[in-house]
Amino acid sequence: MEYALEISNLVKNYSDFLLDNVNLKLPKGSIMGFIGENGAGKSTTIKAILNIIKKDSGEIRILGMNASDPENEIQIKQQVGVVFDENHFHDLLNAKGVNRFMNKIYPNWNQELFFQYIKKFQIPENKFIKEFSRGMKMKFNISVALAHEPKLLLLDEATSGLDPVVRNEILDVFLDFIQDEEHSILISSHITSDLERICDYITFVHEGKIILSKTKDELLENFHIFHCSKESLTELDSSIIRGIHENRFACDVLIELEPNMLEQYKNYIIDRVSLEDIMLYYGKEQLL
Ligand SMILES: Nc1ncnc2c1ncn2[C@@H]1O[C@H](COP(=O)(O)OP(=O)(O)OP(=O)(O)O)[C@@H](O)[C@H]1O
Numbered sequence: 004m005e006y007a008l009e010i011s012n013l014v015k016n017y018s019d020f021l022l023d024n025v026n027l028k029l030p031k032g033s034i035m036g037f038i039g040e041n042g043a044g045k046s047t048t049i050k051a052i053l054n055i056i057k058k059d060s061g062e063i064r065i066l067g068m069n070a071s072d073p074e075n076e077i078q079i080k081q082q083v084g085v086v087f088d089e090n091h092f093h094d095l096l097n098a099k100g101v102n103r104f105m106n107k108i109y110p111n112w113n114q115e116l117f118f119q120y121i122k123k124f125q126i127p128e129n130k131f132i133k134e135f136s137r138g139m140k141m142k143f144n145i146s147v148a149l150a151h152e153p154k155l156l157l158l159d160e161a162t163s164g165l166d167p168v169v170r171n172e173i174l175d176v177f178l179d180f181i182q183d184e185e186h187s188i189l190i191s192s193h194i195t196s197d198l199e200r201i202c203d204y205i206t207f208v209h210e211g212k213i214i215l216s217k218t219k220d221e222l223l224e225n226f227h228i229f230h231c232s233k234e235s236l237t238e239l240d241s242s243i244i245r246g247i248h249e250n251r252f253a254c255d256v257l258i259e260l261e262p263n264m265l266e267q268y269k270n271y272i273i274d275r276v277s278l279e280d281i282m283l284y285y286g287k288e289q290l291l
Pocket residue numbers: 017018019020039040041042043044045046047048
């Protein structure tokens with residue numbers, strides 16, 4: 004399998020936070036959702052990928068190129084599109100101004116494509132960025148990221164704070180983007196329902212460590228919520244328990260088990276999981 008992004012043993016140590024030996028592989032032609040609680044290390048990982056922060060150790064390969072090798076810097080910049088949850092352009096620029104500016108910087112800047120997105124997202128060409136709504140700014144940043152025809156898109160909370168209609172529109176653009184098998188996306192988001200809709204893979208970072216990295220289908224098939232009494236909790240094999248929510252009388256338990264093994268747990272009430280459930284239960288695990 005060919006990978007758009009390969010992270011091996013990435014370590015970044017801040018005084019009170021450790022990004023601890025992160026490993027992640029994003030196959031070409033796919034979308035990976037990067038989930039985790041606030042402060043889990045998602046942005047730190049994305050910044051390390053982009054060399055915005057200096058990693059302590061580990062290797063990052065983007066489209067097969069070593070991201071730390073200065074010789075690859077220009078190639079990587081041209082082939083990676085980035086959207087953060089903030090605006091990086093001067094407030095007194097408009098779409099036409101940004102187009103002129105980007106056209107000088109990126110040899111593969113596609114003006115026609117840029118204005119197609121601007122039109123599709125209904126962004127007025129002459130309006131200053133400072134007059135944009137939050138949704139307009141995000142759509143504008145996404146148009147810019149796509150217009151230099153990148154092969155890999157890195158999106159850090161690129162749809163946060165947007166209404167469902169706008170998010171839907173943007174998710175469709177991301178799905179269109181990866182139709183070409185050469186294109187791939189790593190997207191961090193707290194809106195797990197969006198990720199369930201578009202992602203092929205999910206990677207879950209918790210307190211600086213990757214605790215899950217699987218296909219979305221595998222995750223949703225192999226994780227279940229068991230509802231049971233506190234007494235019957237003790238009868239469960241602890242090796243399949245991934246998290247427990249207890250109330251005064253009963254327990255809800257996150258279980259990892261292949262669907263064909265569920266037969267032996269007929270006495271339990273079993274529910275399907277969402278990505279949000281998986282996050283909530285794993286996050287709670289250490290409180291037990
Ligand atoms: N420049 C820095 N100096 C020191 N600590 C930092 C720095 N940048 C980030 N951190 C710490 O690293 C940890 C991870 O932060 P990060 O921004 O990667 O989390 P995140 O998963 O993106 O969270 P969120 O969902 O809130 O955006 C936090 O504890 C944060 O305080």
